Amino acid sequence: MLRKVQPKVWWMALSILVILVVSWGLVRKGKSENEPKMVNGKMVSNLDPAPLEKPDAETALKIAKIEEIFQRKRRAGFNGNVLVVQKGKLLYQNSFGFAHMKEKDSLTSESRFQLASLSKPFTAVAVLKLIQEGRVNLDDSVQRFFPDFPYHGVKVDMLLSHRSGLPNYIYSFDDSVRHGKKYPDNLDILDWYAKVKPTPTPYNRPGRSFNYCNTNYCVLAAIVEKVTGEPFGTFLNTEILTPLGMTNTFLVTDTTAKAIVGRTAGHQYGRRLEKDYYDDVVGDKGLYSTTGDIYRFYNGLTQGLVIDKKLLDEAFKPRSFERAGIRNYGYGFRMHTKEDNTPRFIYHGGWWKGYNTMLWIAPEDDAVIIVLGNTYNRSTYDLKELLQVMHGSGAIADIEKEI
Numbered sequence: 001m002l003r004k005v006q007p008k009v010w011w012m013a014l015s016i017l018v019i020l021v022v023s024w025g026l027v028r029k030g031k032s033e034n035e036p037k038m039v040n041g042k043m044v045s046n047l048d049p050a051p052l053e054k055p056d057a058e059t060a061l062k063i064a065k066i067e068e069i070f071q072r073k074r075r076a077g078f079n080g081n082v083l084v085v086q087k088g089k090l091l092y093q094n095s096f097g098f099a100h101m102k103e104k105d106s107l108t109s110e111s112r113f114q115l116a117s118l119s120k121p122f123t124a125v126a127v128l129k130l131i132q133e134g135r136v137n138l139d140d141s142v143q144r145f146f147p148d149f150p151y152h153g154v155k156v157d158m159l160l161s162h163r164s165g166l167p168n169y170i171y172s173f174d175d176s177v178r179h180g181k182k183y184p185d186n187l188d189i190l191d192w193y194a195k196v197k198p199t200p201t202p203y204n205r206p207g208r209s210f211n212y213c214n215t216n217y218c219v220l221a222a223i224v225e226k227v228t229g230e231p232f233g234t235f236l237n238t239e240i241l242t243p244l245g246m247t248n249t250f251l252v253t254d255t256t257a258k259a260i261v262g263r264t265a266g267h268q269y270g271r272r273l274e275k276d277y278y279d280d281v282v283g284d285k286g287l288y289s290t291t292g293d294i295y296r297f298y299n300g301l302t303q304g305l306v307i308d309k310k311l312l313d314e315a316f317k318p319r320s321f322e323r324a325g326i327r328n329y330g331y332g333f334r335m336h337t338k339e340d341n342t343p344r345f346i347y348h349g350g351w352w353k354g355y356n357t358m359l360w361i362a363p364e365d366d367a368v369i370i371v372l373g374n375t376y377n378r379s380t381y382d383l384k385e386l387l388q389v390m391h392g393s394g395a396i397a398d399i400e401k402e403i
Contacts, residue, residue: 158207
C-alpha cells in the first residue's frame with residue numbers, strides 16, 4: 001500500500017525541484033555565454049578584456065596614475081568614457097559626466113557615442129572584406145560602380161588611403177544643388193557629383209599625394225551598398241558587428257528603438273548640437289558605439305575573425321610618404337612609424353558636432369586605449385602623459401602631441 005504524501009512535504013519537494021532546474025538553467029546560461037563560439041569559421045571564447053585580479057604593486061601604481069590623469073582631464077572639461085586594456089587585461093574603465101547635459105543623466109559603460117571619423121576603420125574593414133571575397137579589387141575605379149562619377153583615375157586603394165584628390169563633399173555643393181533634400185545620404189552625394197561640374201582644379205591629382213578627405217569614405221560606403229545590394233548598416237551588422245558580438249553599435253541612420261537606446265548627445269560650449277545637414281552621410285562617420293564594443297572590434301581584427309592577417313597587414317602599412325616624419329596613414333588607420341617604416345602605434349581619432357573620439361593601439365605590448373567624449377574637449381586627443389604611464393617616458397620620447 002502506497003503511503004499518502006503530506007501536502008507540505010509535496011510542496012517542499014516541488015520547490016527544491018524548481019530551484020534545481022532554475023539553477024541548472026543559470027549555470028548553462030553562464031556557460032553558453034563563455035563557451036567558444038564559431039565566428040567566420042574560427043572558434044572564439046571571449047573578445048572582452050579579462051578582469052585584472054590582484055594587481056602587483058607596479059600595476060596598481062600604473063592604475064592610480066591613469067585615474068589621476070583622467071580626474072585632471074575631467075576637471076578640465078572632459079565628459080566621456082574611457083577603457084584601457086594591456087595584454088588582454090582590463091587596467092582601467094570609467095565614465096565621467098553626462099549623456100545629456102540638460103538632463104544630467106550619468107554616463108555608463110553602455111552609453112553610445114558618435115564615433116565621428118573613428119567610423120573610418122570600420123568602413124575600411126568592410127571594403128577589405130569584400131576584397132577578400134573577390135567582389136571588389138583595390139585597383140577598381142569608382143566608375144566600375146558609378147559610371148557617371150566625374151573624377152576619373154580614382155581607384156579603391158586611393159579612397160582607402162586618402163590619395164584620391166577628391167574635394168570634400170561637405171564644402172562642394174551650394175544651396176541650389178542641395179534643394180529638395182533636407183538630409184542627403186551617400187547615394188545623393190554621388191548623384192550630385194555626377195550632375196555638378198567638378199571643381200576646375202581638384203585638390204590633388206589621383207594618387208599623387210595624401211590628402212585626408214571625408215569624401216573618400218563616403219564613396220567607399222556607397223560602393224559597399226552598390227556591390228552588396230543592401231544598406232551599408234545592414235552589411236556592417238551582418239559581416240562585422242553581429243559576428244563580433246558588438247550589440248551596442250549602430251549607424252546613425254538606424255532609428256529603431258534598439259539602436260537609439262543609450263545614445264548620447266553631442267555638446268559644444270555647454271550647448272547641445274542638433275542634427276547636422278550631413279548627419280545621414282555615413283562611412284566617413286555615423287557609427288554610434290561603446291568603449292567595450294570598440295575593443296571587441298580591435299580584438300576580433302587581431303584574431304583574424306573578420307579579414308585575414310595578410311589584408312590586415314595591408315591596412316596597417318604606411319601609404320603616405322610626402323612629408324618626412326613619423327605620422328602616416330594606411331587603409332582606414334593612422335599610425336606612428338618606426339625607423340624601418342613599420343607601425344609603432346596604430347590609431348584613429350574623430351571629431352563631429354561635439355564628439356571627440358580616439359582609439360590608440362600599441363602592438364608591441366598589446367595595449368589599447370579608447371577614449372570617447374561627447375562634449376567638445378581637445379584633451380581627448382592628448383594622450384602623451386597617459387602613454388608615458390603605459391610605456392615609460394623613454395619609449396615615447398619622439399611622440400608628438402596628437403592632433
